[in-house]
Amino acid sequence: MKQRALWSAILLAGLVTAGCGSASESDDDPSSSGESDRLVVWDWKSGEENTAAYFEQAKADFAEQHPDVTVEFVAQPFEQYYALLGTAIQAGEGPDVVLFNGGGQLRDRVDALLPLDDYVADDRERLAGWEAFSQDGAVYAAPLTLQGHPIYYNKALYEQAGLDPESPPATWDDFVADCGTVKSATGAACIALGNKEGYGIEFFLSAMGSAVLTPEEYDAWIAGDRDWSSPHVKQIFELWQAAGDTGLNNEGANSTAMFNDSFAIFQAGDAANMIGLMSDIGHWKDFNEFLGEENVGVMVAPQVNPEATPSLPYDGGIGYAVTNWTSDPDLAADLVRSLTSTDALAAFHADAGAIVSDTTIDVSGAGPAVSTIVSELETGKQALHVALSSQTLELIHILSQQLLSGSVTVDDAVAQLAASDQAG
Amino acid sequence: MDDRSGPSRRPPARPRGRFWERRAPYVLVAPAVLIIVGLRLYPLLLGVNFSFTGDGDRNGEQVGLDNYTALFDDPLFQQALRNVGLLVLLLPVAVAIPGLLATFIYLRVPGHRFYRSVYFFPAVLSPVIVGAIFNLVLAFDGPLNRLLGGVGAGPVDWLGDPDVAIFAVVGVYIWSTFGMALVVFLAGFATLDPALLDAARVDGAALRQVIRHVIVPGLSRTIQFVFVTTMIGMLTSMFGLLYIMTSGGPEGSTYLPELYIWTQQGQLNRPALASAASTVLFLIMLVVGLAQIAILRRSGRED
Incomplete structure (x- = not known):
């Protein structure tokens, strides 16, 4: 009897320690791939309905080259994506191919990524938007979509106010004057702004930056030489604060979510202008649906x-x-090339309504707003906020809300940002 | 003969028996101890150890107390700690509301059966749904502000004003969770001797006096229990609601340590700093927990 109790206790203890062992080692974690006939991809897109055709195309392209390799797409929830990825990076194992947002999210994690320069050399011409995925001259990801911040306007509201919808204001003073006219004629606010998460300032900084900074200052900013106390940089923040103080924004901007309450304001015709996005969401395709293709205009920053x-x-x-940590970098890089092939990206553009990185795809069927955006790509530059570290962005979110509520001055805000930018 | 043969046959068995008897308890608790040590304490120590290493360029290097210095210099973390203090201060309110409502139900105010189920209803909703509902209700152009406008009061930016937002979130949290505490209180009332209440009434006690001198002393253990569980709930399960309603904003005024840890680890890729914040949160919870155990023990002795 006692003997049996002893044995079962030993057995139990053994099981428990074995359990602990595998919890900390995780040798047989199903999501890691030791063998090279299997690739694991992490993203937050492969579960969405409107990207199904894109993934079909990409998979077909890859299967043609490597018929024996199975590719497993793991769709993670976007809210948890970088937290999960951070855990995988800490462990040094997990997916072979991972989706990234351009800019800070990628640059913070390049230590865990493979430089792709040798693999994607042939794609450099065909695709645009490499800068957001580069660090110190090396490329770490191949772009799928282009993301930017056009200033959209509601042509119907401009027309109702007696303004010419085809010639949007060219200077900031005209812009403010037109807003006054639209407001008194239709009651619509000037700018639909959602700054609950603080994203509003990112959009504003990037959309208005090129209209305030000189080209030299702009390029220096992107290159990492940022003079936060210069009068022009301060002017951007002063404009931001003034837009709030003079009532250009919709009311309660600090408690309005960018995604998707502020877009809803613009779509409902309650605001005449909106700094939106180019791809995915809050963009021409959504606006076209609500306002009608012919009423969605895109203006160059006043x-x-x-x-x-x-x-x-x-x-x-x-x-x-x-x-x-992938066991076969050539294979993984081939998959990345399939995921950015022209056929796949054309499907992405058609179904998800994204402006894709492939400049050879014809977009003329998507309405006038897209044509304007695409025609501006040639002269377009990198967005100012994308050059900032995620820590500086976190700070700018909070400061932007404080600027709107008046609890911080522009001078104080840029001083804090300069300190954060230096540390990062 | 018997006297000698008995003991002489037993001795070989006895030491063996004693040996196992002495060790059996250890063997029996071993699984539980191993689970706690292997799956709780060991990862905890790893986490604490990790908090003394660097992030980014200094990944893996020992950096001493740098993370803790950075943490306490960060105004956001300071705000998160201040908000923990605020939650502790608001605790009596969070306990008094279900207590008072349970009292009314116990005293059979008209419609008490109806209220009993209505009060419990929010407790079955997930924080995400509650957050989404109140995002609409408390929006700047939402129904609550329209109601205020109707009676002539100016609109309040419930979730956009840094002085108001934390109270709005805590208010919604209390609204959505007090049903549980209410049920505990009602269970407590079931143990209350009705003869005491009758006696008080016969002696002409007013409602206030009944509550003060009969109900509160009779329910002291229930009240303490609700205090402990509400405190734990407030400090550990506001994340979902905060994330949906304010994401820590406006101006960082609604940050709590949990949200801070999540942001640092997941959004800003600073896992070591997040570990340091976790360690601080653990210490806070340890102090709070020990204090509560001490209070419970003292009240146990009084009984």
Whole structure:
């Protein structure tokens, strides 16, 4: 009897320690791939209905080259995506190919990624938006979409107010004057702004930046040489604060969510202008649906400073990268190339309504707003906020809300940002 | 003969028996201890150890207390700690509301059966749904502000004003969770001797006096229990509601340590700093927990 109790206790203890062992080692974690006939992809897109055709195309393209390799797409919830990815990076194992947002999210994690320069050399011409996925001259992901911040306007509201919808205001003063006219004629606010999460300032900084900074200042900013105390940088923040103080924004901007309450304001015709996105969401396709294709206009940023050259701010939006622990980098890089093939991206554009990175795809069927956006790509530059570290962005979110509520001055805000930018 | 043969046959068995008897308890608790040590304490120590290493360029390096210095210099974390303090201060309100409502139900106010189920209803909703509902209700152009406008009061930016937002979120949290505490209180009332209440009434006690001198002393253990569970709930399960309603904003005024840890680890890729914040939160919870155990023990002795 006692003997039996002893044995079962030993057995139990053994089981428990074995359980602990595998919890900390996770040798047989199903999501990691040791063998090279299987690739695991993490993203937040493959579960969506409107990207099904895109993934079909990409998979078919890859299967043609590597018929024996199985590709497993794991769709993670976007809210948890970078937290899960951070855990995988800490462990040094997990997916072979991962989706990234361009800019800070990628740059913070390049240590875990494989430089792709040698693999994607042939795609460099065909695709645009590489800068957002590069760090110190090396490319870490191939862009799928382009993301940028056009200023959309509601042509119907401009027309109702007796303004010419085909010639949007060219200077900031005209813009403000037109807003006054629209407001008194239709009651619509000037700018639909959602700054609950603080994203509003990112959009504003990037959309208005090229209309305030001189081209030299703009390029220096992107190159990492940012003079936060310069009068022009301060002017952007002063404009932001003034837009709030003079009632250009919709009421309660600090408690309005960018996604998707502020877009809803613009779509409902309750605001005449909106700094939106180019791809995925809050973009021409959504606006076309609500306002009608013919009523959605895109304007170049109204000029604030005569020395500035307003341009469309855009970057690579999302792109696929290869982790540096993958067992067969060539194979993983081939999958990335399939995921950015022309056929696949054409399907992405058609179904998801994204402006894709492939500049050879014809977009003329998608309405006038898209044509304007695409025509501005040529002269467009990288967005100002994408060059900032995610920590500086986190700070700018909070400061933007404080600027709107008046609890911080522009001078104080730019000083804090300069300190954060230096540390990052 | 018997005297000698008995003991002489037993001795070989006895030491063996004693040996196992002495060890049996250890063997029997071993699984539980191993689980706790292996799956709780060991990861905890790893986490604490991790908090002394660096992030980013200094990944894996020992950096001493740098993370903790950075943490306490960060105004957001300071705000998160201040908000923990605020939650502790608001705790009596969170306990008094279900207590008072349970009292009314117990005293059979008209419609008490109806209220009993209505009060419990929000407790079955997930925080995400509650958050989404109140995002609409508390929106700047939402129904609550329209109601205020109807009676001539100016609109309040419930979730956009840094002085108001934390109270709005805590208010919604209390609304959505007090049903559980209410049920506990009602269970407590079931143990209350009705003869005491009758006696008080016969002696002409007013409602206030009944509550003060009969109900509160009779329910002291229930009240303490509700205090402990509400405190734990407030400190550990506001994340969902906060995430949906304010995401820590406006101006960082509604940050709590949990949300801070999540942001640092998931959004800003600073897992070591997040570990340091987790360690601090653990210490806070340890102090709160020990204090509560001490209170419970003292009240147990009084009984």
